[in-house]
Amino acid sequence: MSEQMVVVAGESLVDVVLDHDGDSTETPGGSPLNVAVGLARLDVPATLITQVGDDERAGVVVGHVTASGAxxxxxxxxxxxxxxxxxxxDATGAARYEFELDWSLPRQELPICRALHVGSLGTLLEPGRESVRDLVEQACERELFVSFDANLRETFVDDRAEVWRQVRELGARCTLVKLSDEDAELLDPSQAPDDVARTLLEGERTDLVLLTRGPDGATAYCAGGEFSVAPRTTHVVDTVGAGDAFMAGTLAQLHDLGVLTPGTQELPADEASLTRLLAGAVEIAAITCERRGANPPRRSELPTGWPG
Incomplete structure (x- = not known):
């Protein structure tokens, strides 16, 4: 395998999407898979470390990833x-999930890369989560950029306090942490989402926390302050993969800025740079919401001058 800019580690699966009229479609999904696909479509070299079965759906998953360029x-x-x-x-396109998961990723050496992204169920479910966390530690030892998207599912949050502890522990090893307002409410309903994000910013390696707010836009938290952007007006088909598209859009912009290459460029920390970063990621998410399933855009499909 050639050196990759970003390695993404986590679950891949098939999304069976049932709309409110009873129609169903099957598409490859899983938050880490969606991020890897989103990165590749934005011309960022990416490799997905994951698990699949020995069935027809596995071929669909692998074909989807490779066809996207990852x-x-x-x-x-x-x-x-x-x-x-x-x-x-539901009638608005919002999704409620049920899962049939097998997550037992074996431990392995982190490939040569410049950044690592992890997130969602792959960081939470045993026994595979230990392998993902080992990859994070390898990345930290190499002083690489590491990003983490909490992307929780209520089905798997039996003990809020323990999950919140795990998220803080893993987040502290990451350069960038992303979560949604729904994630924040699951982690600690006694705190406002802003305060959950501020707590995560206290992590030892954490320089930037991004909080997505669905129809209310997104906020960035860093040592230089807190900066928000409004959402883009869009016709929502569904919200499947929107957060993953936002994550891919964020990482692609950081790649373009040179931030993902160790020792070359610091994360943006001023209002103008961070609002531009957020707006660019919101644009990618909005385009994805205008499509059925997790189907992020290619760079050639973006508005001229993206991210603006």
């Missing part, structure tokens, strides 16, 4: 089945 390193699942997430859409 590489994939896939260990077999213990069950032989590719994981499935069933998304039930």
């Amino acid at each position: 590489e994939i390193v896939a260990a077999p699942t213990s069950s032989g089945r590719t994981s499935v997430a069933t998304a039930h859409l």
Whole structure:
């Protein structure tokens, strides 16, 4: 495998999307997979470390990743089945998920890369989460840029206090942490989402926290202050993969700025740079919301001059 700009580690699965009229579609998904695909479509070299089964759905997943331009390193699942997430859409396009997951990623050496992204269920579910966290530690030892998207699912949050502890612990090892307002409410409903984000900014390696607010835009938190952008007006088909598209859009912009290459450029920390970063990521998410399923845009499909 060639050196990659970004390695993404985590679950891949098939999204079975059931709309409110009863129609169903199957598309490859999983937050880390969506981020890897989103990066590749934005011309950022990416490799996905994941698991798939020995079934027809595995071929669909692998084909989707490679067709988008990303590489994939896939260990077999213990069950032989590719994981499935069933998304039930309401009349507004918002999704409620049910999962059939197999996550037992083996420990392995982190490939040569310049940045690592992890997130969602792959960082939470045993036994595979330990392998993901080991990759994070390898990245920290190499002093690489590491990003983490909490991207929680209520189904897997049985003990809020323990999950919040785990998120803080992992987040502290990461340069950039992203979460949604829904994640924040799951982690600690006694705090406002802003305060949850501020707590995560206290992590030892954390320089930037991004909080997405769905129809209310997004906010960046850093040592230089807190800066927000409004959402872009869009016709929402569904919200599947929107947060992942935002994450990919963020990392792609940081790649363009040279931030992901160790020792070359610091993260943006001023209002103008961070609002531009947020607006660029919001644009990617908005385009994805205008499409069925997790289908982020290619760079050639973006407005001229993106990110503005």
